Amino acid sequence: MAEQKITPSLWFDGVALEAVEFYVSVFPDSEILNVARYPEEGLLDFQKHLAGKPLSIQFTLRGVKFDAINAGPEFKFNEAISLIVDCADQAEIDRYWEALSAVPESEQCGWLKDKYGLSWQIVPENMGELMASPGAFERMMSMKKLDIEGLRGTGA
Structure with a gap:
């Protein structure tokens, strides 16, 4: 496998280590x-309270490198960027959805927002197929968590 040359960096307001520990779990x-x-x-002087606290954390999720930084409240995550998780089956979709979804009003078409405000897309690995x-787009638009059989038009 080729060396990863681009590393996403995630900005947190004092909870980077907590967030990374959660994602790794x-x-x-x-x-x-x-x-x-x-x-x-x-x-x-205004930074002295930070002495010894986590500044940045390098970590991997499913083998992909990331960096997280504790940098303050100036910037927040928004839906302009999300992390896509390709899932092998409905059980994997269900497991990640249950673990990550924390903002029900943000759920739509396989997108969710976690308790740190980061957006994720939890999708079947054969989403393109x-x-x-026919009709898959309309069926997807009516879903929050994606249902593979429902996308096929064979769900309940």
């Missing part, structure tokens, strides 16, 4: 690689 083949902490020396069937 949800996804198999995931681990925390490194936790860098704010230094004890050299901080400005499923969407090629």
Whole structure:
């Protein structure tokens, strides 16, 4: 496998380590690689409370490298970016949906938002094939969590 040359970086307001620990617990083949902490020396007066706290965390989710940073409240996640999870079957969709979904009003067409505000798309790995069937788009638009049989038009 080729070395990963692009690493997504996720900005958190003081909860980066908590979020990373949660994500690593949800996804198999995931681990925390490194936790860098704010230094004890050299901080400005308004930063002194950060000394020793996590600054950035390098981690993997299902073998993909990410970076998380504790950087403050200036920026929040929004739906302009999401992470796609390709699922082998309905049981895997159901498991990730249950673990990650925390904002029911944000659920639509396989998209959800977790308790940290990050958007995810929990989709079947054969989504392109499923969407090629007549009426699949309309059926998808009526769903929150995707239902594979429903996308096929054979669901209840």
